[in-house]
Amino acid sequence: MTATTAPTDASEQTAPQPGPESRAERIRRRLIPAAAAVLAGVLLYLSFAPRELWWLAPFAFAVLGFVLHGRRPKSGFGLGLLMGLGYFLPLLSWTGVDVGPLPWLALAVAETLFLGLTGLGIAFVSRLPVWPVWAGGVWIAGEAARARFPFEGFPWGKVAFSQPDGLFLPLAALGGTPLLGFAVVLCGFGLADVGRRLKADPRARDRALVTSAALTLTPVLAGAAALPLVSNKAEHGTATVAVIQGNVPRMGLDFNAQRRAVLDHHVKETLRLAAEVKAGKAKQPDLVLWPENSSDIDPYANPDAYAVIDKAAKAIKAPVSVGAVVTAKDGKPRNRQILWDPKTGPGATYDKRHLQPFGEYMPYRDFFRVFSSDVDRAGIFQPGTKPAVFDMAGTGIGPVTCYEAAFDSVVRDQVQEGAQILSVPSNNATFERSQMTYQQLAIDRVRAVEHGRAVLVPVTSGVSAVIRPDGSIAQRTGMFTAESLVADVPRRSSLTPATRLGVWPEVILVLVGAAGIGWVIARRRAEAAG
Template identity: 55%
Template sequence: MVATPVAPGQSVADTPPARRRDLRGTLTRVVVAALGGGAVFLSFPPRTVWWLAPVGFAVLGVLLHGRRARAGFGLGLVWGLGFMVPLLRWTGEFVGLVAWLPLALLCALLIAVGTAAMAVVSRLPGAPLWMALVWVADEALRAVVPFGGFPWGKIAFGQPEGWYLPLASVGGAPLIGFAVALTGLGAAHLLRQRAWSGRGIAAAAVVLPLAAGVGASALVHTNPDQGTATVAAIQGNVPRAGLDFNAQRRAVLDNHVKRTLQLADDVRAGRAEQPDLVIWPENSSDIDPFRNADAAARIRLATETIGAPIAVGAVVIDPDDRLPRNTVVLYEPGRGATDTYTKRQLQPFGETMPYRSFFRIFSETVDRAGTFQPGTDPEGFTMGPAKVAIDTCYEVAFDGVVRDSVAAGANMIAIPTNNATFGYTEMTYQQLAMSRVRAVEYGKTVVVAATSGVSAIVQPDGSVTARTGMFTPDALVATVPLRGEATLATRLGAWPEWVMTALGLLAVAFSVTTKRRSRPTPEEGVGEEETDGGPAGAA
């Protein structure tokens, strides 16, 4: 057989068979990257297969090792899409692809920035450590940009059932993310090692984070060092799911009043404990009780009948600028409205619209977004024996927002939320997982009150002792521990994330600087190049 001739200036690698092999290799890497990101998605609630997250990072570690930043970006983009596209499916439940896919793509692009940097440090000694630190830095970036950040999808929020959860009490959500990433990246490193010495280091990267998580469980406490309180979470339900759930605003309010009155009947009949405090959901009164006397009267009726203070989620119009606030109003028996908390972290493209005039060029639907204004005061309410931190819905995803609420002296956390817009999607379970992480992080009981579910009582160790179904009226009543003791994570604040982020960035800077210094001059000749494979630079 006569070999196919090679044209002058053409290498064997450029012949069609070689190109086909390269194409197959690239397609294989793309498929594997998507599957790796999908594994991380599957680790998130409502599923309990938390161990798939380190598997997904192991896949990422294998793909990124020795790659250039360009290939790391491309492979990371595919991995990020495999993770974020299914995770954020709920954002398009009632508005379609226009919200879902652009948001997922943006999140994946930000992940790709991190994976490009992870590829850069993948040749350093102890690569799994530096790559995991870079991942923490990337999560920190996604928590602040763009438009105030979107930390949904932090790896920690997929771990409420996992062995890593106790680490939240030491270093918060960032430490969990670091530990999960280190385990997976260490496993990838272990697969590549042939020398026993290298295997020992890689094995340590796999085992130590898991061991640390198990060991940290000794630091998680549930004892009521400030007594106990009996709390009720009211889920009144909504007339219908979707964006127009509040078209019958009075029906939503009446549902919550009715369910509270039913609870009062149960208390009088001995079927339920008398609550010390009651939490209603976000938007349980979309009618401003300060402007509508009838709405205020209905809320006061519920308060007087149940005989306990009620935190009521309401839309309140500011008398000065005439713009709405997402506000929780404290109603007390015999006193009426006595205090307020205004949501500080607003949801972009929902409660508010950044660059409204610019985005209106592309679609007039931007005017469906609200004109809500943020609050500034993190202090919650004193309700009976409890000092309650209030973090409304979207706020629970933000480390700094919850941190400031707890720092105001809270011994319990309440998460009033409205998830009716997202129907029967996984969104409410993803959000409940965040509440479970916060419970361990701060060592506090967390009470989740949702308009349509899932409402829950979460103990300081992250366990859920009571929960409701979805789109059904219900009431949860439980006696819970009040804890004032500060966890190590509370005392350290943002420092663990800052330190890990700084170390990750220093590793990137060191790797880039070292590579430039070691780059051969034309006179010296060029040695073996780094592998550059993947969507952004296939080899």
């Protein structure tokens, strides 16, 4: 036994010892992909408004695709998380403007978990033939999930909303935000595959390189091919629309502590415009749009609020869509748009259907109160139940209240209900001078192209805007100023393919992602059985 046992020092001499270089290599192998994943998230964030850097989004996915290709699912999950942090932390920073960092960080982390699962799925399908197609479907599946869960979803930050300008935008008219987002992701992943193929053996790469290049260029060419779907043509003449931005007495969550002042600001700006119309300095509007929360005093229950709104409508001699907080018959508040006629007073209404969790209502209030007393500042609003289109001087106006613009189905419902023009009354005063208002304006621009409708954006404190059906901005205001916009806006009734197809483009793209995952599972089972 003694003769056959090697001495301890001999064993140590024959065992491989990790030197500084191998240790450094191990660190490099972990840190570089992690840093690249974070970089991908930051690049995607930078592609969003207020910057006009839409072209950064494909490069963000090129970096992500290069990092995730061939990884194990577990690594894909971790790298997806890192990308999500680089993306959502800066993108959603406006959510903590007046309530501190905790809600902002909680929301960013929750959304990041979806990106972790998406990264897992992308890594899982990354060894398939034409993997960018399957990976793009997985990405859209992840967006579809987070647009619906939890608390009815949070679609803010969908890739499509980074594209109010640029080559891919016309695809919104063909297949809505899912197809637009898929095109951006496919282009980026195709670019990643081109880079990967260029490093391969020249004898084996040429045919595959052609395929990868085709995957990169096809979304760009498809965007050009879809351009004829985008039109500013006035199919039924034009309507002269006035957008009123009355401003608020102060920024932040307590802006509405002076609720009467907010109402008076919008009445004052409407009266000022009426005086300009009377003096011949401004065109007589056919209809007038006020923002969300322009009257946080219930005009049904408060005669003084009723009187000043009615005064403004009579002075401007046009129907006014008034954003008001009202108490319904059940005793619960509603975020309501009221069609106010200068002769007959309040008439048709639209109640906001997709309410903002943790703002307009508080899910699991007792549970979340453990973490912050700010939960008691959230409202107890009740959602509306159906779409509604206002007949304003013969023009069909479809209200989509603020946060609702991020949800595909809500906007589509209003167009299918007969809206010739979309209105997105909003109140961004809570978020002060953050990038939130610009991100929302980008969403509104994408919706204009998606449905072929002009979009009017009256905001309490800015940025208010008139958006043409091609997504371009005809007029806009500054922030925290009292201004009016008067514009001739095309009335349109034709439906884009995206409006007609509804949810089907998203369903098909989700099935593409699911098919890729199913293919990998089936192939692995076959290999195990063989």
